[in-house]
Structure formats: C-alpha cells, structure tokens
Amino acid sequence: MGNTVINKAADNIRILSASMVEKAKSGHPGGAMGGADFINILYTEFLRYDPSDMNWHMRDRFFLDPGHMSPMLYSVLCLSGYYSLEDLKEFRQWGSCTPGHPEVDVARGVENTSGPLGQGHTMAVGAAIAERFLVARFGEWMSHRTYAYISDGGIQEEISQSAGRIAGYLGLSNLVLFFDSNDIQLSTDTSAVTCENTAMKYEAWGWNVLTIDGNDADQIRMALRNANNEENRPTLIIGKTIMGLGARTADGGSFERKCATHGMPLGESGASFEMSMQNLGADPANPFQIFPEVSELYAKSLENKRLAASVRKAEQLKWEKENSELAAKLNRFLSGELPELDFTSVEYTENIASRVASSNVLAYLAKNVENMIVSSADLANSDKTDGFP
Ligand SMILES: Cc1ncc(C[n+]2csc(CCOP(=O)(O)OP(=O)(O)O)c2C)c(N)n1
Numbered sequence: 447m448g449n450t451v452i453n454k455a456a457d458n459i460r461i462l463s464a465s466m467v468e469k470a471k472s473g474h475p476g477g478a479m480g481g482a483d484f485i486n487i488l489y490t491e492f493l494r495y496d497p498s499d500m501n502w503h504m505r506d507r508f509f510l511d512p513g514h515m516s517p518m519l520y521s522v523l524c525l526s527g528y529y530s531l532e533d534l535k536e537f538r539q540w541g542s543c544t545p546g547h548p549e550v551d552v553a554r555g556v557e558n559t560s561g562p563l564g565q566g567h568t569m570a571v572g573a574a575i576a577e578r579f580l581v582a583r584f585g586e587w588m589s590h591r592t593y594a595y596i597s598d599g600g601i602q603e604e605i606s607q608s609a610g611r612i613a614g615y616l617g618l619s620n621l622v623l624f625f626d627s628n629d630i631q632l633s634t635d636t637s638a639v640t641c642e643n644t645a646m647k648y649e650a651w652g653w654n655v656l657t658i659d660g661n662d663a664d665q666i667r668m669a670l671r672n673a674n675n676e677e678n679r680p681t682l683i684i685g686k687t688i689m690g691l692g693a694r695t696a697d698g699g700s701f702e703r704k705c706a707t708h709g710m711p712l713g714e715s716g717a718s719f720e721m722s723m724q725n726l727g728a729d730p731a732n733p734f735q736i737f738p739e740v741s742e743l744y745a746k747s748l749e750n751k752r753l754a755a756s757v758r759k760a761e762q763l764k765w766e767k768e769n770s771e772l773a774a775k776l777n778r779f780l781s782g783e784l785p786e787l788d789f790t791s792v793e794y795t796e797n798i799a800s801r802v803a804s805s806n807v808l809a810y811l812a813k814n815v816e817n818m819i820v821s822s823a824d825l826a827n828s829d830k831t832d833g834f835p
C-alpha cells in the first residue's frame with residue numbers, strides 16, 4: 447500500500463480547501479494546497495489528543511500562524527469529525543463557524559485565533575514555555591508537544607524573531623515549527639524582498655534545523671520523528687512545498703507555484719477549477735466529498751488517539767491519587783482562577799516612588815501567585831521582577 451491512502455487523504459484536503467474558496471468566491475487556496483501533506487501526516491500520525499475530550503490539558507497543541515490558510519485546517523478537522531461538509535460549504539459566510547481566518551475554538555480543534563502573521567510563533571513559544579513550567583513543578587508524566595505551522599510571511603515578521611531567539615536560548619525541545627517554505631508570498635515571489643538563509647538564522651539561535659521536501663510523506667514523517675527525538679533544542683522543519691499543488695489550467699497544464707493562487711479562487715487565478723479537481727481525483731460537479739478510504743484512515747487514527755489518551759489518563763489519575771496536594775495545586779493553576787489576594791497587606795506609604803510601590807506589589811504577587819510567569823527587558827533588579835523564579 448505504501449503511501450497511497452495517506453497521499454489520497456492529502457489530495458482530499460487539497461480538494462476541500464480549493465472547493466471552499468471556489469464556493470465562497472474568496473479566500474486562499476494555494477498555500478493550503480501546498481501544506482496539505484504536512485498537516486495530514488501530523489494529524490493522523492503524530493498529534494496526540496483525546497478526540498472525546500478536546501480540552502484535555504495534556505493534549506499536544508497545534509498553532510496555525512498564517513490564518514489565511516484556514517481551509518487547510520478546517521479540512522483536516524472535517525476529516526477528523528469536528529466540522530461537517532456543510533460547515534465547509536459555509537466558509538467565509540456571515541455567522542458561520544468557518545470564518546476566513548480561524549477564531550479560537552478548542553472544542554473543534556482550533557487552538558488559536560490567527561491572521562496577523564508572526565503571532566502564531568509567539569503563541570507556540572508561550573505554550574511551550576508554559577508546558578515546561580508545569581512539568582518542572584508536577585512531573586514529566588504531563589508533558590506534551592507544541593507544533594506550529596508557519597509560512598514565508600511569518601518568518602519575515604519581526605515578532606517571530608524574538609520568539610525564535612528565546613525558544614533557542616531556553617532549549618525548548620518540546621517545540622516543533624513546520625515552515626511552509628513555498629517561496630511565494632502575497633504579491634510576489636519571496637526573492638523580491640529577501641535572500642536570507644533561514645536555516646542558518648535558526649541554527650544561530652540554537653535550533654535543530656531540518657530541510658525536507660514538504661510534499662513527501664516519508665520525509666515529513668522522518669523529520670517529525672527526528673524532532674520528537676531531539677532532547678535539547680527546538681526544531682524547525684523547513685518544508686520546501688509547491689504552492690497550489692495539483693492546480694491545472696483549462697488545457698491540463700500545470701498551474702503550480704503561482705503567486706496568483708495566494709488569495710483568490712483557482713477559477714479566477716488563471717487555473718481551471720474543474721481541471722484541478724479532476725487532476726486531484728475529485729468529481730468537479732460535486733467536490734465536497736470525503737473518499738471512503740480516507741474516512742477509514744482518519745477513523746482508525748482517531749481510535750488510536752483515543753486508546754493512547756486513555757492510557758495516559760490512567761497514569762494521570764494515578765498521579766492525582768498519589769499526590770493529592772500537588773493535584774489540587776495543578777487544578778488551581780489550570781482553572782484560571784486567582785488565589786485569594788489581600789492587597790491591603792502590601793506596604794504603601796505617602797509619596798513612595800512609583801517604582802518602589804510597583805516592586806512591593808510584584809513582591810507580593812511573586813509570593814502569592816505561584817503560576818505567574820514574568821519577563822522583563824533586562825530590568826529585573828530595577829523593576830523588581832527578580833522575585834519570580
Ligand atoms: C502582520 C501581518 N502583515 C501582513 C499581513 C498580510 N498578509 C497576509 S498573507 C501575507 C503573506 C503571504 O505569504 P505566505 O505567508 O508565504 O503565504 P502563501 O502566499 O505562501 O500562502 C501577508 C503579507 C498579515 N496577515 N499580517
């Protein structure tokens with residue numbers, strides 16, 4: 447069988463993504479079609495979560511940075527059962543659950559709101575830091591991974607640089623970024639604005655960097671395995687992908703690697719929607735379909751996830767029974783509730799310097815809010831954030 451079924455599933459994601467945009471007469475098919483192979487392998491073979499308990503705190507996290515590639519995310523979540531084909535047909539319609547750029551909806555598997563490029567990098571790094579913070583206090587039994595999908599636009603955003611540097615410095619080996627490196631951005635090829643060596647940039651920050659063919663199932667698997675075996679560094683997988691993979695013109699020629707497919711329906715970009723659907727194995731008149739073997743593949747994968755999660759949940763329960771005080775603390779941390787605070791006990795005198803007043807409050811919080819993570823721009827001894835571990 448080899449990769450026949452898994453590749454068919456990736457084609458199914460391409461078909462659904464392009465069809466959503468075509469039906470809505472608006473959206474971004476090209477990037478989604480190129481990234482389908484990665485997201486397909488990640489969701490079926492690597493991402494650990496409990497399909498019947500989407501809020502489970504030990505789930506692996508997946509953050510999408512380029513929100514414009516939402517059709518790819520909705521499609522893989524449709525194959526996984528969290529959106530219906532009807533939901534996909536409502537893409538970009540007022541009041542629908544499939545807005546053009548995703549809005550956080552953990553129950554359906556949408557971990558973050560996205561659109562402003564670069565923010566997904568920071569959310570993922572933040573989540574990976576939070577995971578290590580919790581594991582340091584409660585144990586490795588609760589560890590999980592954070593994956594993010596990033597693209598040319600996000601790599602160029604300055605905010606992603608700061609996030610990448612701190613992740614490298616902290617050695618966040620629980621963090622894996624997949625870079626959809628199709629060398630095309632919104633209005634041009636990326637070569638029109640940048641010639642930087644992304645691999646060297648991340649290596650300089652202390653990352654484990656792998657460059658692969660991002661449309662090749664075996665290479666994607668190998669890279670994800672390598673990333674998951676890495677113990678000291680975050681991993682960047684640079685996936686060289688083909689924008690608009692599978693797109694065809696009316697005469698059957700290739701319409702791949704075209705900037706025009708960034709942000710408009712295939713049929714308006716110069717490609718033929720019908721020929722593209724045919725090329726990908728869909729019925730152009732009725733493309734909102736899930737192939738039976740793909741349905742089966744995803745059902746099997748979900749069953750495996752359920753089983754794996756039930757094993758981990760048994761361990762979780764055992765730990766909670768044996769560590770009731772710590773478990774109560776963990777639940778408090780996860781509840782989002784603040785402990786009882788008595789600000790009247792914070793020292794305050796007339797004419798106190800605002801910096802001192804602030805430091806008194808911070809010192810109080812450092813003692814009383816154990817799950818507060820604070821950073822300061824090299825000012826810890828001055829702004830008094832140094833009381834935080
Ligand atoms: C902070 C920010 N600046 C600009 C934009 C507008 N924008 C949307 S997508 C995009 C770049 C698209 O390139 P890429 O991320 O490589 O996606 P692809 O074209 O490959 O689908 C830009 C500049 C944005 N969404 N966020």
Ligand SMILES: [Mg+2]
Binds near residue numbers: 477
């Ligand atoms: Mg791109």
